[in-house]
Structure formats: structure tokens, C-alpha cells
Amino acid sequence: MNNINNKPINGNDLIALGYPENEILGIALKINKKRTGYTKVEMLEKYAEVLSSPNDFINDKIFKPLAKGFIDGIHLTKEEETIPLNEDPKDFEVYGADKIEDGAFEQMKVAMKLPITIAGALMPDAHQGYGLPIGGVLATKNAIIPYGVGVDIGCRMALSVYDLPASHYIEHYDSLKDILMKNTKFGAGHGFHGQYKAEHRIMDDAKFETNSFIKNLKDKAWSQLGSSGGGNHFVEFGLMEFEKDDKALNIPKGTYLALLTHSGSRGFGATVADHYTRLAKDVCKLPYKAKNLAYLDLDSEEGQEYWIAMNLAGEYASACHEVIHQKITFALGAEVLSKVENHHNFAWKETYENEEVIVHRKGATPASKGVMGIIPGSMTAPGFLVRGKGEENAINSASHGAGRLMSRTQAIKSLSQNKINTYLNDFGITLIGGGKDEAPMVYKDIHAVMDAQQDLVDVVATFTPKMVRMADDGSRED
Template sequence: MPYNKVPFQTQAPVLSWANHDLGSNEIKMAKNVASLPFVFKHVALMPDVHLGKGALVGSVVATKDAIIPAAVGVDIGCGMCAVQTPFTATQLEGKLKKIRQDIEAEIPTGFNQNKTVDKSVTNWQDWRSFKDLHKGVQDLETKAMRQMGSLGGGNHFIEVCLDTKDQVWLMLHSGSRNIGNKLAQCHINTAKQLAKLADNALPDPDLAYFVKGTPEFAAYWRDLQWAQHYARTNRDVMMERFRRIVEKHLVGGKPTKPLLQVNCHHNYAEQEVHFGEEVYVTRKGAVRARQQDYGIIPGSMGAKSFIVKGKGVADSYCSCSHGAGRLMSRTKAKKAFTLDDLVKQTAGVECRKDPGVLDEIPGAYKPIDEVMANQSDLVEVVATLKQVVCVKG
């Protein structure tokens, strides 16, 4: 659907691809961001937009010569990875539970980490720059090394999926783990301290920012790029393990060649050119969707997901949604649903069905088909997937 211009007056307009009215808190958050003097042209809201911290989740903010660390968020580089395999649904028959058990045994979830460091991690050249990161994370190198190749918690997941042609896909969602979180917190705190010293009249303390040309900006940008690379590599390491697990069960461990691979961030910032000007684009819960860019838009642990190709729509800053988006908070979901609801809503999926994942119940998320309909002008669907195995963080 084409965007709607949100009807309030701010320094920059707000364009929305959501077909629902924003709540009062969402309006306030959108106004706060759009009122900042360095926001470029307009703010774009994706169909899955909902409350975040500082900036709305599902928002794309382009800025001139400044960047807001809290708008990027604390899970720097969080995103998705998907692989289309040469396998078909019939090869999975009778093997789903064993595949799930092996995933849970070989890929750490939650706060867990690897007992030893994977060879692919020690070979990652970016580790040579660890000593150059913010001093607040200098004692985390060992932990960061061991967390490489681990899923994390919350809404992070690993899934075996089938497309409409019964082709097997592998998909996962994760970010920069503890090291990304700590880096973000260090820089957010610095930005807030600078704002206090300068007596900046910010509409929200979480919108404290760095100005290009300052040491603080340079330090944040360096650490941001490092954490984004960490997040992408983390997904690559997990996906390689995931592929080996599936290959073990389906073809006796024989290596296979993927038919398509996609790895994309949805919590990050990059320097890009839009409307003829170089700007810093922060996608907080949004995927880059330039023309021919591949992206991944997941639903929930009981709903469809989509592999998409971007259409390069300028007004969205060449972006699309990063998922269905939460309909209710985790606390509210736990009160609104029962374990029986979880069992019904995840019928046919080999997954946990216990109180620990009740807040991730499909009913806590917006209907993914509605979200996709609202961005038909932003992306085209390449494949529609439905999970048969889901491992939650």
C-alpha cells in the first residue's frame, strides 16, 4: 500500500506504511524523533511499527551529520539469516524431533555460550581490533569469543521451514550478543552525559546523539561497524553448524550446496545516499530493500515467514519491515494466553510448548499477512515459508 502522511506538525514529516492509527505513546515517540533538527527529509514507519526505546521499532530515520545510539538500540546488528537447501519435505519425515534436539545441544541459547571457541571464530580477522573497542568492554573478549555462534534469548530463534513447493529452508534470527549490548550501553551513556553537559533540550533523554567530527561520534561509529560485523558473522557461524546438523540427518553428513543464502541486519545504521545526499540511515526494526536486495521477514513461531526482494522505494529509504511486530508486550501476553493456547497456535511445529516461551505465542504478534499486504509496494515475495521445527532462545 502507499504510505500515509501522519497528521501532525514536526520539523520533518512522518510517513507511515502501517494501516492502523498510532497510539498516543507511539505518536509521542514519532514526534520526538521527527522534531530533531538533524533529521533528514522525513521519518519512515514500516507496517510492523510499535513502541521502542527512544525511537519506534519499525522506523527508518535518516540524519545529517549526527547519529542517535539509542535509536540503533542495544542489540546492534540483530538480523536474519536464511538458506534454501536442496532438500525436500519427504526427507524430513520422522526426523524433526532429533533435528531439534541436536540444534539445542550444539547451538547455545539464552545466556549460554560455547565451552570452547570455534575455529571459524578464531580465524575471524576482525578480532585483531578488539583492543581498539570502548574501554568498557575490554574485559569481555573471552566471553565474546565464546558467544560467537550462540543464539541468545527473547525473540531469537532457529527454524527448519518448508516453502510452498515443499523445499526445505533453514532460518535463524540473532544479533551481537552481550558484547553488542555492552558497547551500545557504553555509548548511549556517553551521549546522555554529553547532552547534560551541553544542556541540550531533548524531548527524550534516549535521543541523545553524537555529532559528526567529534571523537565520540568516531568512537561510536567504529564500534557500531565492528558489532554489526560480529552479528553477521555470528549468524554465519550458527548457520554453518545448523546446516551440518540437517545434513547429518538427511544425507548422512554429506556436504551440500545452498540454492540461495540471505543474511541481513534489521537493527543497524549505515552511511547511504538518498535523494542525492549522503546521510546516516538508522533502521530500527527494518530491513534494507533496495532494488533486487534480498530480505527476510519472519512472522512468529506459528506463522508464515517470507523471503523477499526489494523494490527500492525512495520514500521508505529503500526499506521494509523486519517482521510481524509485537501486538502486545511480553507481560501482557503471559496474562492473556494459556499453555493450551500455545499448543493450539503452534500445532504441527516441533518446538517447546512450556511457560518459558508463552510470551512468544503467535497471538502476541500482528498478523503477518496484513503486514505483508501493507508493504506490497516495498517488496516482492520470493518464497513463503512455514516452520516445522522452531528452537527459541
């Protein structure tokens, strides 16, 4: 089989055959994932035959769903029944373009055609997601896109720099490992119960009484308070190096033990995202290629509900980090010299070119002038404590990490666990949990990503991971 036959069929291939840009395209692409032994050329021939004579395939075990879709009239969906997109996408700034996959560019171009779009930017860690690409920043006029925010609402980084020297890591290695194991819990559906439940003022927030949907999620939120998700979420000890005094943070030059955490709003945020995404799709009918960008008017009841729920999810995510850091700091018996926290997968009301806009940062870090943030690399690559420069062309944003180079499925299929273990050992990394899909080699070069955004942030200090704990149950609450 040659390289052409190995390449996957995409939507453009089917559109070229005459396929409509609606749900029928999704059915066809889903079938293509199975391939069932056909080459690409053979599959395209079959697709052309189904398009011209769907009745001939109504009993075909592979193409029956597609044939049925045509016969049932899905292809007759009228374009005028949807909110039209602008013919040409607005321009958007791109940082680190040579490292960004085509799929992310295409998703961003569709987002820039929305009638509510004011401005956009693509960060150097960008890759394809649902709706808005991960690493996509989009400013809109009085409207919010649930999938522009993302599934893990308010996902964030939190850093505690301790008054402990770098030598503390080696001298107290076993104790640190015990502290991580006893004070963290990971994975979808996992949480605390009974006497082990954490206490936090967030659980008394009046926003939990907004409506019955939110109210019914309160028990789930409480049980998972202080826990971390699956996927790329972590709690890790590392060494924080300040090459010079930082007067703003009041930290002298030196290297300190630090705790870095990455997680979001858990099952609560994911349920909110799913509910309001479906609601947005019901009230905002967009053409097929843009359907995951369905938006809610902020003047509508649904828009106001989502805005409140999103903010609650963000505050809840922050509370989870606060609980984790408090537990571990108490166990260490250390003093926190500085605490920094920032979030992504969120929407903010901000001013852009003297106009109030809603800025969606899906996998992007706020980087207004003077704003602190943390941009992690991977288990074996450094992370960076940064200070924003307030670059308006980037809509005051920066990357939220290195960005994926390899899909989760590709990583699981192609990477050897022995090779991963050897790689981690070479870097002196202790990993507790974690799957092959989070191996260091699935991420872009963080140094190249940082080079591409020198106009967006200044580096204040460097974080070197040493002991990492992640989910080991295969969960993907990311």
C-alpha cells in the first residue's frame, strides 16, 4: 500500500465528491475510521457510489448508516435554516506557525467567519480540538461559545514556591513521595467521601442555587473537591530556579523546592460544558462545519445561566487547587514564599480596541501586562513562570503549555513503555501513575514554543519537574 492510500480521508475529500457539509459528512467520516481493508482510493470509489445510488447500499454492513442518512433526507438540510457564516474569515495572528497542524488552522478560520467574531489569535502550542482549536483565542461580541471555553472549564495551573532549598528534594525523597501519595487523588469519577471530604467556602456559594441543574451537581462537586482529573493533569514536586531577585514576588535569587499542579473543574465542569453545549446547538443553528461553535447570546436566559455556571466552575477548580496546596504545605511544614495561579478554558469580559468583548481562551494563558502565569513543558522538560507583556495582537494571551505533537491514540499504539521508562530515568524523573499517552515525547519542544512567544511574555523563573503524580486508570477528564 503506498503513502497516498495510507493517508486518511478527510472532509475536503468527500466535499470534492459532492458530499454536503452537514451531518452526512460526520457519518461518512465515522465509517472511514474503520476502513475494513479498503485502500483510500477504494473507499472514495465506494463513497461516490453511495452518493449516487444510496438504495443499493441499504443492506450493506459497512455503508448502511450512510445510505440510510441519504434516504432519510439528511442531505436536504437547507443552508437558509442555519445562521450564515461570513464568506471570508477575518485575519488572525499566529505565533509559531511552522509548528501548528493544518487542522488547527482550519478550525480557526471557521471561527473567524462567525458573525459574532471580533478578533482571534493562535498560540504556538495550538492543535486541533472540538470547535475552537486548543491554543485558540477568540474575542466575540456579547456572545459566549461553550466549546470555545472547552470541556474542562477553568482548568488551571497553581504554583507554590517553598522556603526549602533544592537539596531538600534528595534529602527527603521518600517523605515527599509519601506526601504526594497521601494527599492527592486522580481520575474521572474519583473523589472523597464521608469524613475524607474537604471543606471549602466554595461549597457555600449562592451560585449553586442558580437552577435545579446546577443544584443537582453540588454533591458531585463536593465529593471531588481537592482531587485531580485524568489525562494531562498532575501534581508534582520540582525545583524552581530564579536567576535573579524578583522584587515583585519578593523572592531572592536561588533554587527552591516548589509544588506545581494542573487540573480543572472535574466532573462538575464537564457536565456543565456538555449541558450548555447541547443547549447552544439547539438555539444556535450553524452550518455543519461550524456546529461545535454554537454560541449563546449573553442577553439571553441561557447565556446568563452558562456565564454563571462557567464562573462557578472556574472558582470550584481554583478551590480544588487550594485544597491540594494546603494539604501538601501542611504536610511539608514549610512556608510558602509565593503562590501563582492562572487558568485557561475560560471566557473573560475584556476591552479590545476600546470595545467590550468576550475573550475565549481555550488552552491559552492570560498574559496582560504584568499578569503572572505558569507555562509547563512536559515531565522531562522545564516549565516557566512568566509575566505577561500585554500584546494586543495576541489578545493579551500566551500558550498554556508545549502542546501535543502526537495524538493519544497514536502514542498508545506506537510508544514502548520500556523506552518511556528509560527516557524518564535518564532525566531523573519519578513518575507515579501516568499513561503512555502522556509520555514526554508526545509534546512539542517547549523551548521552541517559548521562542515563538517572546513578544507575549517575559520568563521570570524556570521549573524543573522531579516527582510527578498523574492518573493511572486510563481516564481522560482533560
